[in-house]
Amino acid sequence: MSPMRVRRVDWLIGTTVLGALLTVWFLIAGLDAVLQFLRQLGHVGKNGFTVTDAALYVLVTFPRRLYENFGYATVIGGLLGLGGLAGSGELTALRAAGMSQLRIAASAAGVVAVLIVGVVILGETAAPWGDQQAQAMQLRQKGGAVGMAGSSGLWARDGNRVINAKASLLKEVKGHNQVELADVRVFTFADDGELTRLDWARGAQHDGRHWTLTGVRTTTLDAAGTHTTTAASAPWDAKLNPRVLEQSLVQPQYLPMRDLRRNIRYLESNGQSPGVYAVAFWTRALYPLNVLVLVLCAMPFAFGSLRSGGLGKRIFIGILIAIAWYFLQQAMINFGTVYGVPPLLANLLPATVLAIAAWFYFRRHR
Secondary structure (H helix, E strand, O other), X not given: OOHXXXXXXXXXXXXXXXXXXXXXXXXHHHHHHHHHHHXXXXXXXXXXXXXXXXXXXXXXXXXXXXXXXXXXXXXXXHHXXXXXHHHOOHHHHHHHOOOOHHHHHHHHHHHHHHHHHHHHHXXXXXXXXXXXXXXXXXXXXXXXXXXXXXXXXXXXXXXXXXXXXXXXXXXXXXXXXXXXXXXXXXXXXXXXXXXEEEEEEEEEEEOOOOEEEEEEEEEEEEOXXXXXXXXXXXEEOOXXXXXXXXXXXXXXXXXXXXXXXXXHHHHHHOOOOOOHHHHHXXXXXXXXXXXXXXXHHHHHHHOOHHHOOOHHHHHHHHHHHHHHHHHHHHHHHHHHHHHOOOHHHHHHHXXXXXXXXXXXXXXXXX
């Protein structure tokens, strides 16, 4: 087969798979969005929440739904695309012309590799931004005094004080989620609106009953000037509700990698386990690899039993593969968390297992 012929064949496979993948991708994400819109309609009328707010909530979270559903769409769409070529006899012709199964699968994976660049950018920009906006909408709907303001962090009003925390971290303590604030600033104002005190703390923790500030620097302002004191820790009589703060947090799996890395560094510098943030970071970092390996492992089904099967059978097989992959990945991550396996290794093991399985298959079916 000449080099020009190979490029034309790649174009044939790529466009076929691309059409099926995009169709499946937007159908899955669209169905997910519709179901979420129906759930949001249940909040209409509460604290001024309207149908427009429900639609806006779904709109800003749609990039994240695209990101989350891309992996499943690649499997189902890839099988549909190659299955269509198999049904028309074109895959048989390509095999007869000397094109290996690995070469055909690689052509399909090449389309995914191109798309995944845009998907990763989406997952690091529009998706986290949209989730922050959605979280702020939920807080307003619940009528709380806590708000999110993008890169400036969390803001809250506590009497004559305004509180700002650059980072809000979710920790698991004895099986329960616990909120920890980092880089905390507390502005205290007089009745006439004049700033009288500024407290800065490296962190703030809630022990179930009281708040405690750590690494505190307090600056008071009066007619004589400014006065600064420091303390390793200090009690904090804030009336912030930890449960409300927990609801204000964007879940770690929705944060961009730069924020995950920042939170990991903060926890490690304080001698704490990064926990869910490390798991989320490596899940995001290995996302392109996991998707590409999953596609390569799913494509062989288009050559065998799917050749004589129909559309429904291809979709069913694709769904089964995607579900099996999800449970395998979660099982390995949970296993790693329980037995202290590094998050990088726990996230890498499922892709390694599938890569080995694909290598043995394609070695036998050249």
